[in-house]
Amino acid sequence: MLRVPKPSETRQRIIDAVLRIIGQDGIAGVTNRRIATEAGISLGSVTYHFATQHELLRESLLQFVAEETRRLTGLAEQCRSEAIDLDGAxxxxxEVAGGKEFDSRHIAPFELYIQAGRDERLRAAATECFAAYDRLAAQILTGLGVPGAERLAGTCVALVFGQQLRRLATGSPAEELVDALLHLLPAGHGD
Structure with missing residues (x-):
C-alpha cells in the first residue's frame, strides 16, 4: 500500500527537492515536473502547495535561512560560553564555510542569494541570514580579542563568501579560506 505523505511532509519534500535542484542546475533547472520527480510526488502536488515559482523560491530560501540561523546562533553561543582560541576559530x-566538500547543498544558497538580488521580495530573508553570519563572526572575533569586532564582522563574512565562491569556481581547497582570514588578524593573532 502506497503511503500518501501529510501536507506538511509534502511541502518539505518539495522544498528539499528545490534546494537539491538549485544546487545541481541552478534556479533555471527548477520546473514543476522536475520537482515532482525529485520529491517523489505527483505533479499536481507541486502547484497545490506552491502557486508560483516565487513562492517556492521564497519558502526554500526562508527554510534555508531558518536552519542556517539556528545553526549559526548555536555556534555563536558556543563561542560565548567557551573560550575560543585561534585553532578553534x-x-x-x-565548519561554517562548508567543510571540505562543496556539494549541491552548499551551492544552492548562493543561487538563492543571487535571486534575492534580482527579486526584492526575497531580500528580507537573505538579510536575516547575513545578520546571523555577522553575529557569529563578531562573536568569534571578540573571543579572539580582536578590537572593533562588530565593525569587522561584515567584512569577514564577505571574505568567507568570496572565498567560498572562489572554491566553487576553481576547486581550491578549504584551507585557503581559513588562511586568508588568519592573515587579516592583528599581529600576534594570525602568525
Missing amino acids: ASMVA
Whole structure:
C-alpha cells in the first residue's frame, strides 16, 4: 500500500527537492515536473502547495535561512560560553564555510542569494541570514580579542563568501579560506 505523505511532509519534500535542484542546475533547472520527480510526488502536488515559482523560491530560501540561523546562533553561543582560541576559530570558520566538500547543498544558497538580488521580495530573508553570519563572526572575533569586532564582522563574512565562491569556481581547497582570514588578524593573532 502506497503511503500518501501529510501536507506538511509534502511541502518539505518539495522544498528539499528545490534546494537539491538549485544546487545541481541552478534556479533555471527548477520546473514543476522536475520537482515532482525529485520529491517523489505527483505533479499536481507541486502547484497545490506552491502557486508560483516565487513562492517556492521564497519558502526554500526562508527554510534555508531558518536552519542556517539556528545553526549559526548555536555556534555563536558556543563561542560565548567557551573560550575560543585561534585553532578553534579556524575550525569553526571551516565548519561554517562548508567543510571540505562543496556539494549541491552548499551551492544552492548562493543561487538563492543571487535571486534575492534580482527579486526584492526575497531580500528580507537573505538579510536575516547575513545578520546571523555577522553575529557569529563578531562573536568569534571578540573571543579572539580582536578590537572593533562588530565593525569587522561584515567584512569577514564577505571574505568567507568570496572565498567560498572562489572554491566553487576553481576547486581550491578549504584551507585557503581559513588562511586568508588568519592573515587579516592583528599581529600576534594570525602568525
